[in-house]
Structures are given as C-alpha cells and as structure tokens.
Amino acid sequence: MTLILATTTPGEPELFASLQGEGASTGRPSTFVRLSHCNLACQWCDTAYTWRFEGDNRPHRDEAAFERKANQLSLDEQDVAERVAALPPDRLVITGGEPLLQGAALARMVEALSAIRPGFHIEIETNGTVAPHRALDPLVHQFNVSPKLAHSGNPADLAQIPERLAVWAADPRAFFKFVVAEPGDLDEVLALQQAYAIPGERLFLMPEGRTGDVLRERAVWLADICVQHGLRFTDRLHIHLWGDTRGT
Numbered sequence: 709m710t711l712i713l714a715t716t717t718p719g720e721p722e723l724f725a726s727l728q729g730e731g732a733s734t735g736r737p738s739t740f741v742r743l744s745h746c747n748l749a750c751q752w753c754d755t756a757y758t759w760r761f762e763g764d765n766r767p768h769r770d771e772a773a774f775e776r777k778a779n780q781l782s783l784d785e786q787d788v789a790e791r792v793a794a795l796p797p798d799r800l801v802i803t804g805g806e807p808l809l810q811g812a813a814l815a816r817m818v819e820a821l822s823a824i825r826p827g828f829h830i831e832i833e834t835n836g837t838v839a840p841h842r843a844l845d846p847l848v849h850q851f852n853v854s855p856k857l858a859h860s861g862n863p864a865d866l867a868q869i870p871e872r873l874a875v876w877a878a879d880p881r882a883f884f885k886f887v888v889a890e891p892g893d894l895d896e897v898l899a900l901q902q903a904y905a906i907p908g909e910r911l912f913l914m915p916e917g918r919t920g921d922v923l924r925e926r927a928v929w930l931a932d933i934c935v936q937h938g939l940r941f942t943d944r945l946h947i948h949l950w951g952d953t954r955g956t
C-alpha cells in the first residue's frame with residue numbers, strides 16, 4: 709500500500725529534516741513528511757501544489773495550476789518509514805495538504821516507523837475537518853489543528869465541522885492554530901473559542917504571510933491582540949530562515 713506525497717522536485721518526495729516552524733513545538737528538530745491532496749481550497753494556501761492540479765479552478769491568489777505528475781509521488785509506507793528513520797530527528801511532523809485524508813496508510817507507516825526506530829513523537833498538521841482514522845488516532849501525540857476562517861475563501865460548512873471542532877477542543881493533544889490576515893479576523897476566532905470552550909493555552913494566532921516582511925508587519929498588531937485576549941502567538945520560523953520554499 710502507498711502514501712501519496714508532495715514533491716520538492718519531480719520524482720523527489722517532500723520528506724526532510726528541519727525545525728518545526730509553527731505552534732507549540734516551534735524550534736524542535738523534526739522530520740517532515742508532506743502528503744498530497746486537500747479537501748479545502750484556501751485562497752492564500754502556500755502549498756497549492758498539493759491540491760490545485762490542472763483543471764481545478766477553485767480560486768487561489770496565484771492562480772497557479774500544478775501538473776499532477778510533477779507534484780505527486782506514490783511511495784510504499786515501509787519506504788517512507790525507512791526514510792524518516794534514517795534522518796536525525798526523533799520527532800515526525802506529518803503535514804500536507806490534508807494528511808488525515810490518508811489516515812489508514814499513515815497508521816501503517818507510523819507502525820512501520822516504530823518497528824524500525826521506536827520512541828518517535830508524532831505530530832500531525834490538520835485543517836480540522838477530518839476525523840483521524842481509528843488506527844492512527846492512538847499513535848499520535850499532538851494534533852496542530854488549523855480551522856479555516858472566512859478569509860480563506862472556503863464555504864463555512866466545509867471548513868468548520870461543528871462535531872469535529874467539539875472533539876478537538878476536548879482533546880488535550882490538540883493545539884489550535886488560527887491563521888490571521890487582518891485584525892478583523894479576530895472576531896471569528898473569539899466566537900469559535902467561546903462556542904467550543906477552547907482553552908487559551910491551546911489556542912495560537914499565527915500571521916498569514918509568505919515573506920519575513922509581511923510576517924513582521926502583521927506580528928506587531930497580532931502580538932498585541934494575543935496579550936489582550938490571553939491567546940498564544942506563533943510566528944513562522946521557517947519562513948524567516950529559509951523563505952517560502954519546498955523542503956524546508
């Protein structure tokens with residue numbers, strides 16, 4: 709059985725060691741596996757090469773269409789596990805796209821990884837709309853849940869699934885990470901925080917931005933909002949260090 713990964717260049721899987729750049733584990737050395745496919749279409753998505761293939765006309769800021777063959781790679785789960793085990797970090801961040809769309813195969817990959825090299829800390833980046841496969845769920849230590857607000861351009865009934873948000877809010881492994889582009893986006897975050905009783909300790913605000921300049925500019929007012937509302941701030945460390953590039 710296989711996983712469908714994103715690529716850095718055609719034929720090369722996006723599987724790399726780096727520092728976790730966002731959220732509660734920022735700064736921790738981690739290996740990243742980026743899976744292809746997403747069930748949403750955010751107009752500012754910085755990984756549109758995981759979903760916006762030729763023929764997909766959902767709106768995106770760059771209007772880019774990606775060739776599927778150049779941007780996807782099927783790899784055996786055992787192969788993925790071996791590649792992860794061969795890199796130095798003892799933490800794995802699985803991202804996408806929406807990685808929970810491939811939950812059953814991910815569970816087999818994580819099982820294979822723990823057979824090769826036990827003790828990995830497993831973190832999953834998710835848009836929060838998909839329930840983790842029942843075989844995967846107990847293998848995961850941390851979910852970084854990033855529900856999408858109105859400015860993403862997704863219909864609310866696709867982007868925010870009430871039953872799912874309630875389950876994440878009650879799960880101490882789940883850290884929420886809201887992408888904020890303008891101060892006005894805060895109202896929507898506060899309404900969700902209240903509706904689902906999300907503790908401020910598990911709620912991050914992160915500026916939307918694909919350059920250090922934009923992130924720095926937005927961090928100024930976003931930091932102040934975090935102080936006022938008892939929420940956590942997260943930057944995007946990897947963008948400051950390496951820019952908006954694949955495999956970093």
Ligand SMILES: Nc1nc2[nH]cc(C(=O)O)c2c(=O)[nH]1
Binds near residue numbers: 727803956
């Ligand atoms: N270094 C680094 N940290 C990250 N944290 C979340 C990422 C993502 O794209 O989901 C990401 C990423 O792409 N790179």
Ligand code: SF4
Binds near residue numbers: 754856
């Ligand atoms: S949910 Fe994530 S991967 Fe999917 S379109 Fe939005 S930003 Fe991109």
Ligand SMILES: [Mg+2]
Binds near residue numbers: 754755
């Ligand atoms: Mg990213």
